[in-house]
Amino acid sequence: MYNKQANIVIIGAGRIAASILNGLINASFNVQSVLSKEANSAEQLAKKFDVKHYSNNLSQIKEDANLFLLTVPDNQILSVACEIEKLNINFNDSLFVHFSGALSSSILDTLQNKGADTASFHIMQSFPTKDIVELNNLTTAVETGSNRAEDFLFALSIRLDMHPFKLFKEDKVNYHLAGVYSSNYFVGNLLCADEVLQNNKTDYPNFNELILPIVSTTLNNIKSKGLKNSLSGPVQRGELEVIKKHIEKLKNINEEKFLVKG
Known part of the structure; x- marks a missing residue:
């Protein structure tokens, strides 16, 4: 037993x-x-x-x-x-x-x-x-x-x-998908962030030095303020012209790389 x-x-x-x-x-x-x-x-x-x-x-x-x-x-x-x-x-x-x-x-x-x-x-x-x-x-x-x-x-x-x-058995896939969004796709997003910095004229700092502080602050904000109150940037501010510029830049990046990394 x-x-x-x-x-x-x-x-x-x-x-x-x-x-x-x-x-x-x-x-x-x-x-x-x-x-x-x-x-x-x-x-x-x-x-x-x-x-x-x-x-x-x-x-x-x-x-x-x-x-x-x-x-x-x-x-x-x-x-x-x-x-x-x-x-x-x-x-x-x-x-x-x-x-x-x-x-x-x-x-x-x-x-x-x-x-x-x-x-x-x-x-x-x-x-x-x-x-x-x-x-x-x-x-x-x-x-x-x-x-x-x-x-x-x-x-x-x-x-x-x-x-x-x-x-409950019927909720397993939703539960797992939440974990995938929170971990796997999160890493995929950071890989995409690294990709958009490649082949630029600018000599950027090390990726971890440049990006991880904002990642850390975002996670701390979620812990202390909740998800909805942690959203910032052009989407939160409704800056459509900035978003349009982002979309134009993304058109120049290999879509297959993004699909693989995401």
């Missing part, structure tokens, strides 16, 4: 896995195994956190394991679930959790045929590399059709000093 003494299996050794494993170990959870299709990745991650068992074969799942954290890319979740479903293991009283922001727990439905509960558990944070991101004070979205799984994941979040909330 999965509970605070659960035997945890990490499946996937990618960018988010190290941060999840770090949080679990620091909170004294029992991480039993690390599994990854790449044997070296599984070994490196396991040894980094002194997890004794690791493998690149899902058939090596131990029968007393009961909490499975699928830290694999979105496009691998279904195939991994189908592989696990074929194993000759009864997963009654087990919980399978994936970490996708866009996909619901429904993608794990095949595992319910083996008696398991399923859920999605998304952390609203960016994990651009395998470097450890501290989980404390981050917000987690818990989406599941199981009351038991929901209660457990709320308790797990709190034990990790995180802030959980219940996310």
Whole structure:
């Protein structure tokens, strides 16, 4: 039975896995195994956190394991679930959790045929590399059709000093899109800002020196004044002639670069 003494299996050794494993170990959870299709990745991650068992074969799942954290890319979740479903293991009283922001727990439905509960558990944070991101004070979205799984994941979040909330299945894509606008497209906008400064006559300062102060001030304004009261510039002032000049300049820039960066 999965509970605070659960035997945890990490499946996937990618960018988010190290941060999840770090949080679990620091909170004294029992991480039993690390599994990854790449044997070296599984070994490196396991040894980094002194997890004794690791493998690149899902058939090596131990029968007393009961909490499975699928830290694999979105496009691998279904195939991994189908592989696990074929194993000759009864997963009654087990919980399978994936970490996708866009996909619901429904993608794990095949595992319910083996008696398991399923859920999605998304952390609203960016994990651009395998470097450890501290989980404390981050917000987690818990989406599941199981009351038991929901209660457990709320308790797990709190034990990790995180802030959980219940996310309804039909709202997952909107929730994920909000994160994409706030992080991915934000970086894309800055890449576009860098692009418009290229091939100018002016010898600009370093991009970080020139642009990051206004970015920092904008974010601080949003924190203190709210979104609507933080808008400034020609749009806020209604300066149509300035906006028209911007549009004319943008016509001279390679549209494909903007589409890729955005």
